[in-house]
Amino acid sequence: MSDDIPFDRAFDLAPDRVEEIAPGVRRILADNPGPFTFKGTVSYIVGSGKVAIIDPGPDDDRHIAALLDAVRGETVTHIFVTHTHRDHSPGVPAIKAATGALVLAEGPHRPARSLHIGETARLEASNDLDFRPDRKLADGEVIVGAGWTIEAVATPGHTANHMAYALREARLLFSGDHVMAWSTSIVAPPDGAMSDYMASLEKLARRSEETYFPGHGGAVRDAPGFVRSYIRHRQGRESSILHRLSKGAADIPTLVRAIYIGLDPRLAGAAGLSVLAHLEDLVARGIIATEGAPSIAGTYRLAG
Ligand SMILES: [Zn+2]
Numbered sequence: 270m271s272d273d274i275p276f277d278r279a280f281d282l283a284p285d286r287v288e289e290i291a292p293g294v295r296r297i298l299a300d301n302p303g304p305f306t307f308k309g310t311v312s313y314i315v316g317s318g319k320v321a322i323i324d325p326g327p328d329d330d331r332h333i334a335a336l337l338d339a340v341r342g343e344t345v346t347h348i349f350v351t352h353t354h355r356d357h358s359p360g361v362p363a364i365k366a367a368t369g370a371l372v373l374a375e376g377p378h379r380p381a382r383s384l385h386i387g388e389t390a391r392l393e394a395s396n397d398l399d400f401r402p403d404r405k406l407a408d409g410e411v412i413v414g415a416g417w418t419i420e421a422v423a424t425p426g427h428t429a430n431h432m433a434y435a436l437r438e439a440r441l442l443f444s445g446d447h448v449m450a451w452s453t454s455i456v457a458p459p460d461g462a463m464s465d466y467m468a469s470l471e472k473l474a475r476r477s478e479e480t481y482f483p484g485h486g487g488a489v490r491d492a493p494g495f496v497r498s499y500i501r502h503r504q505g506r507e508s509s510i511l512h513r514l515s516k517g518a519a520d521i522p523t524l525v526r527a528i529y530i531g532l533d534p535r536l537a538g539a540a541g542l543s544v545l546a547h548l549e550d551l552v553a554r555g556i557i558a559t560e561g562a563p564s565i566a567g568t569y570r571l572a573g
Contacts, residue, residue, distance in 0.1 A: 280487040299332035319415035325360030351445030353378035374402040381462035426466025444481040451486035457542035518570035
């Protein structure tokens with residue numbers, strides 16, 4: 270099913286090691302590997318002397334110490350946050366306290382839609398609900414630092430507040446969890462929304478940056494082509510859902526079994542939510558129907 274995306278899982282950065290990956294761009298890996306985080310969260314340092322940090326990462330003493338060590342003798346002027354999942358933003362308070370840097374992001378965490386009964390617990394488990402930026406960024410806003418220029422690129426879908434950041438001097442884009450070389454992005458309602466996610470992919474496919482540096486794993490090369498393969502992959506998944514529903518009504522576990530072959534059992538819950546994201550979108554477009562609001566427990570059928 271995912272053979273259509275030219276994944277690249279090559280990534281051998283050890284935790285705490287600082288690596289220069291482009292002129293004026295360094296990266297450092299947090300030691301929080303897992304099924305959703307791959308080898309761990311990657312934090313980036315942009316510039317030299319007066320620098321910006323993109324995604325301080327989890328609230329992990331060792332990673333925060335390594336990050337501060339990497340910028341010893343320099344001034345951190347800005348902290349950019351791609352989104353408010355717990356593997357990206359909870360390191361902000363410690364880095365801000367140590368550096369006094371200005372924290373910039375799209376905004377606090379918020380779901381992509383209003384919540385159904387029972388969804389609150391899941392939100393609190395994965396989200397950094399305490400995060401507040403010093404300054405909210407709008408789509409297209411440009412921040413000029415000492416020798417670097419960063420454009421905020423609103424990319425909702427993985428979360429409602431997801432921002433990518435384009436570094437103009439190096440013509441590259443920090444893509445957060447929206448586009449990653451090792452895996453597709455998780456789009457899980459109510460944090461995520463498939464219609465937003467697809468629109469954000471279309472937006473990136475029209476941009477000129479050839480290289481993306483994501484929140485997990487290594488660089489995305491030939492990025493516009495890679496983004497188009499992501500789009501085709503989701504269109505293919507939508508077709509698979511519709512094909513299964515053409516044989517009769519089905520619930521989400523049935524759809525997951527029909528669509529995800531050889532799924533890592535640890536990802537079954539995420540796969541169910543990803544299918545829900547497609548179903549919400551298909552219901553909104555009037556292509557399929559369910560009783561009441563689309564929910565994880567619902568049964569779905571073709572409309573009409
Ligand atoms: Zn992440």
